[in-house]
Amino acid sequence: MSSEAVSTERRAAELRRLIEHHNYRYHVLDDPEIPDVAYDVLFDELRSLEEAHPEIVSADSPTQRVGAPPAEGFRKVDHHSPMGSLEKVTTREALERWADDVRKRLGTDEPVAYVLEPKIDGSAVSLVYERGTLVRGATRGDGERGEDVTVNLRTIEAIPLRMLDQGSAAPPALVEVRGEVYFPLDGFARFNDAQVAAGRKPAPNARNAAAGSLRQLNPAVTAERPLSIFAYGIGVLEGAELATQWETLEWLRARGLRTNPSAERLEAIAAVADTCVAWESRRADLGYEIDGIVIKVDSFDQQRRLGSLHGRPRFARAFKWAPTSAVTRLLKIHVRVGRTGVLNPLAELEPVHVGGVTVSSATLHNEDDIRRKDIREGDLVIVQRAGDVIPQVVGPAGEHESGTKPWRMPRRCPLCKAQVVRPDGEVMHRCPNRACPSRGLETLYHWVGSALDIENVGANTIKKLWDEGMVRSLPDLYRLTAGQLAELDGFAEISATRAFASIQQSKEQPFSRVLFGLNIPKVGWVIARSLALHFGTVDALMRASLEQLEEIDGIGPDRAELIAEWFADGENRVLVDELRALGLQFATAQYEQPSAGPLSGSQYVITGTLQAWSREQAKAALEALGAKVTGSVSKRTTAVIVGESPGSKAAKADELGVPVLAEADFARLLEPDA
Ligand code: IVH
Numbered sequence: 109m110s111s112e113a114v115s116t117e118r119r120a121a122e123l124r125r126l127i128e129h130h131n132y133r134y135h136v137l138d139d140p141e142i143p144d145v146a147y148d149v150l151f152d153e154l155r156s157l158e159e160a161h162p163e164i165v166s167a168d169s170p171t172q173r174v175g176a177p178p179a180e181g182f183r184k185v186d187h188h189s190p191m192g193s194l195e196k197v198t199t200r201e202a203l204e205r206w207a208d209d210v211r212k213r214l215g216t217d218e219p220v221a222y223v224l225e226p227k228i229d230g231s232a233v234s235l236v237y238e239r240g241t242l243v244r245g246a247t248r249g250d251g252e253r254g255e256d257v258t259v260n261l262r263t264i265e266a267i268p269l270r271m272l273d274q275g276s277a278a279p280p281a282l283v284e285v286r287g288e289v290y291f292p293l294d295g296f297a298r299f300n301d302a303q304v305a306a307g308r309k310p311a312p313n314a315r316n317a318a319a320g321s322l323r324q325l326n327p328a329v330t331a332e333r334p335l336s337i338f339a340y341g342i343g344v345l346e347g348a349e350l351a352t353q354w355e356t357l358e359w360l361r362a363r364g365l366r367t368n369p370s371a372e373r374l375e376a377i378a379a380v381a382d383t384c385v386a387w388e389s390r391r392a393d394l395g396y397e398i399d400g401i402v403i404k405v406d407s408f409d410q411q412r413r414l415g416s417l418h419g420r421p422r423f424a425r426a427f428k429w430a431p432t433s434a435v436t437r438l439l440k441i442h443v444r445v446g447r448t449g450v451l452n453p454l455a456e457l458e459p460v461h462v463g464g465v466t467v468s469s470a471t472l473h474n475e476d477d478i479r480r481k482d483i484r485e486g487d488l489v490i491v492q493r494a495g496d497v498i499p500q501v502v503g504p505a506g507e508h509e510s511g512t513k514p515w516r517m518p519r520r521c522p523l524c525k526a527q528v529v530r531p532d533g534e535v536m537h538r539c540p541n542r543a544c545p546s547r548g549l550e551t552l553y554h555w556v557g558s559a560l561d562i563e564n565v566g567a568n569t570i571k572k573l574w575d576e577g578m579v580r581s582l583p584d585l586y587r588l589t590a591g592q593l594a595e596l597d598g599f600a601e602i603s604a605t606r607a608f609a610s611i612q613q614s615k616e617q618p619f620s621r622v623l624f625g626l627n628i629p630k631v632g633w634v635i636a637r638s639l640a641l642h643f644g645t646v647d648a649l650m651r652a653s654l655e656q657l658e659e660i661d662g663i664g665p666d667r668a669e670l671i672a673e674w675f676a677d678g679e680n681r682v683l684v685d686e687l688r689a690l691g692l693q694f695a696t697a698q699y700e701q702p703s704a705g706p707l708s709g710s711q712y713v714i715t716g717t718l719q720a721w722s723r724e725q726a727k728a729a730l731e732a733l734g735a736k737v738t739g740s741v742s743k744r745t746t747a748v749i750v751g752e753s754p755g756s757k758a759a760k761a762d763e764l765g766v767p768v769l770a771e772a773d774f775a776r777l778l779e780p781d782a
Contacts, residue, residue: 116157120164123154127170128270128364135266135336136366162743167765168241168269174331175259176762177770181325182255187234188284188344191248192419194227194402194426200381203403206425207377213422214410221406222380223353225371226387227426228338229397230290231319233261235339240271240279240363247322251419257322263331264289268364280347285365287339290396291318295334304450307534310473314397328747328767339365340402352406370394373406384427392465400428433492434467435505436460441472441485441515443522445546449629451517451528451537453478455489455501462493470499474535475517484512521546531666540629540673541680548581549574551627555582558706559625560617564603564610572596582625582683585611586690615691619646622692626683629670632779633706635662637732639671646684646694650675661725705734707777713741715758716751718771729778741766749774 130147134140140147151170158165165172197203210220232248245261246254261267271279291299291314299317300310311317321333339360342350350356354373361367374380384401391398405411405423414422437458444452453472460467470491472478481503483489488505517537521528526541539546552570556562573579578592588611594604620640624633631639638660643649657668674680688694712730714723714737721729726749727737741748741760748761749769761768769777 113161116161117164120154120157120161120169123150123157124166124169126150127154128268128272131170131265131268132272132364136361136364138369159744162764165743165765170269172765173263173265173269174327174767175262175765176758176768177326178256178259179759179762182257182323184249184253185244185246185256186253187246187249187251188236188282190419191232191234191251191254191286191343192416192421193251194424195420196400196426196428198428200385203381203384203425203427204377207380210405210414210422213414218410219375220410221352221354221373221375222377223357223371223373223404223406224380224383225340225357225368225402225404226338226391226394226398227400227402227428228288228290228340228368229313229315229399230288231315231322233257233287233289233322233337234343235261235267235285235287237271237279237283237285239281240273242267242269247319255323259327260322260324260330261289263327264335264337266336266366270364272362272364274362278347279363280345282344282346283348284343284345285339285360286341286343287337287365289318289322289335289337290314291321292334292336292396294395299333304536307531307536326768326770326773328769328773336396337366338368340367351408353404353408353411354406388429389465400426402426432462433490433502434460434462435488436467436491438483438485438487438489438501441478441483443518445521445523445539445544449539449541449544449547451521451539453515453517455483457489457491457501460491462491462499465493467491467493467499470501472501475515475537476535478515482508482514484508484515486512541677545580547627551582551625552579552585554627555585555625559621560614561621562610562614564607569596569599569607572598583686583690586615586687586692615693617693619693619696622687622694623649626674626680628674630667630779631671634729634732634778635660635667638662640696644696646688650681650684662729705732708734710734710746711736711738711744713738713745713748713757713761714751715748716754718749718751718774720771720775726774733778 127147127150130140130142130150154169155171158169158171197206207220211218214220234246234248234254235242236244242262244256245258245267246256248254262269293314296311296314296317303310311320318335321330321335324330340357341353342356342360348359350359357367357371372383374383380403384403387401403425405414411421411423416422438455439458440456442454442456444454453474455470455472457468457470472483483501483504486509488509490502490505491499492502493499517528519528520526521539521541521544523546524539524541524544526539526544528537529540530537549570552574553567556565556570557567570579573588573596576596578588579585588608590604590608593599593607594601596604599607618640620637623631623640624636639649642660643652652672654665654668654672657663657671658665663671684694707730712735714726718726730737735746738745741757741764743764743766745761745766747767747769748757749771750758751771758768
């Protein structure tokens with residue numbers, strides 16, 4: 109090997125170690141040492157090194173988290189030792205009875221310590237590490253056999269692909285780690301917003317969403333979900349000895365597995381019970397769902413002596429809180445307009461204590477759901493805060509009060525008074541007005557961050573400008589002076605001048621980007637570009653009939669109608685006129701070449717037959733976004749798009765660990781916002 113090759117290998121190994129270290133600081137210790145951008149620099153360097161030298165890529169490199177989907181679905185695998193379940197207790201007394209039984213079985217004068225851990229409401233998994241390397245990850249299944257979902261578990265950044273080195277000590281020959289994969293609640297809320305915005309059904313709770321994400325056939329889809337994990341135990345261990353649960357948690361944590369920082373070791377059962385009760389009101393602040401507290405006898409020797417009954421260990425109990433529903437009065441149904449214009453009904457309740465917190469509002473899903481359950485303003489209703497932290501109205505608590513009537517979605521948007529619409533086949537009502545105040549801030553973010561890509565003006569700046577009332581619409585942005593920007597908190601003269609210059613320069617951005625930035629429903633990058641190239645000017649586009657719009661690839665009757673409606677709206681026309689007067693491009697210039705775009709620098713390969721696109725159309729769409737489309741798969745390939753009856757290219761991608769996209773993922777890639 110040449111000395112250059114040796115130093116490349118060395119640098120790659122060093123980068124991997126650094127990235128693993130910073131991953132650990134971030135995910136396990138929750139104490140990052142470097143900012144995200146510095147982490148990205150390390151990651152990008154490793155990725156470019158590996159792209160230039162495909163021979164040095166290792167399967168456990170942090171760049172290799174997203175692999176190819178399993179060709180034939182998920183294999184069934186036997187667990188090294190069964191994954192059991194827990195007996196539950198719901199009262200302090202039952203918990204104390206259990207502790208008495210434990211003491212009786214062990215001998216009354218033997219000290220017993222307990223480890224308490226939040227019982228995470230997610231999906232149980234087993235992770236097998238051989239000599240420190242993750243070789244297999246599986247779902248719990250029936251406890252004896254689960255499904256091999258290694259490809260999906262690898263995409264979860266909090267799961268180390270390699271255990272952290274312990275100085276000179278060799279990693280254990282074999283360890284089967286047990287843990288719970290879960291969907292953090294902020295990510296879950298965003299996920300459900302996106303589901304609803306895309307006209308799909310929201311997941312009923314974070315547990316379902318976590319379990320569903322693990323069973324996705326395409327790991328690229330799982331990779332997009334912000335899943336995390338808490339490791340809580342070990343099934344089988346060869347090459348190391350552990351004596352207690354507490355030691356096990358420390359052992360796992362030292363090796364890079366994320367354990368719950370709220371775990372506690374207690375010796376008195378009264379303190380155990382107090383803690384379990386106190387947790388009920390803490391659970392709402394956790395950021396993830398828990399459905400109880402797991403209490404385990406700490407000593408493994410004692411655990412073995414206690415044994416189990418019907419597959420449930422005598423050494424552990426799940427403490428679950430009393431039912432989390434209550435009856436209260438539904439005072440009013442409000443309607444909140446989300447950032448995509450979706451109208452969300454919201455229940456205002458007479459405050460009631462449920463599941464350890466006081467609840468005064470709850471989500472209602474949509475008009476159909478409210479009418480199906482016959483939930484009416486003024487009625488007594490049942491409110492539930494079960495596994496979910498977000499309270500729900502289950503239904504009326506009895507007969508309707510006299511004078512109440514079935515609820516209807518308001519005909520006009522509560523914010524802008526535009527007539528609301530409910531597109532065919534969708535359950536949600538929407539405000540069609542793109543200039544609706546609910547969407548102003550998001551439109552601005554989209555404009556500066558993605559569509560016009562304005563340097564030196566980030567989301568923080570936009571938020572400040574918004575809060576100060578200086579910018580409330582796209583035209584406002586172009587009316588700002590450098591002097592006004594300099595007055596903004598955190599801005600000095602130089603940064604204000606730069607931001608001002610970037611805003612002015614953005615007026616040179618091509619028409620297609622401006623169109624994309626206007627947030628016209630179902631007009632993403634590709635459609636915006638096609639519209640700009642096809643019609644040439646905004647005037648021609650505004651005059652276009654539905655038939656003329658439908659001449660464009662990718663525009664069907666629904667989309668054509670949405671586009672025409674958008675341009676027919678008086679307020680939108682004013683917006684276009686104002687932006688045009690301010691100097692933005694509303695005509696296609698000669699230089700609008702399909703070169704730069706959000707996919708610039710990436711390479712795709714298409715194989716098999718796609719349902720909605722011809723090969724040529726798919727290629728043109730990718731190229732319009734700046735991607736290259738090539739005929740053969742290599743390490744440099746960003747992803748392979750696989751249609752029906754794919755050829756050997758799919759297998760080649762699998763071999764090289766190149767991600768594979770199904771047609772639905774490809775559609776999302778083209779139109780992420782539509
Ligand atoms: S210990 C014999 N610890 O709860 C089973 N389980 O009913 C020992 N769970 O499916 C399990 N958090 O996935 C344990 N800290 C924790 C847990 C936990 C969540 C889940 C687990 C299992 C169920 C047990």
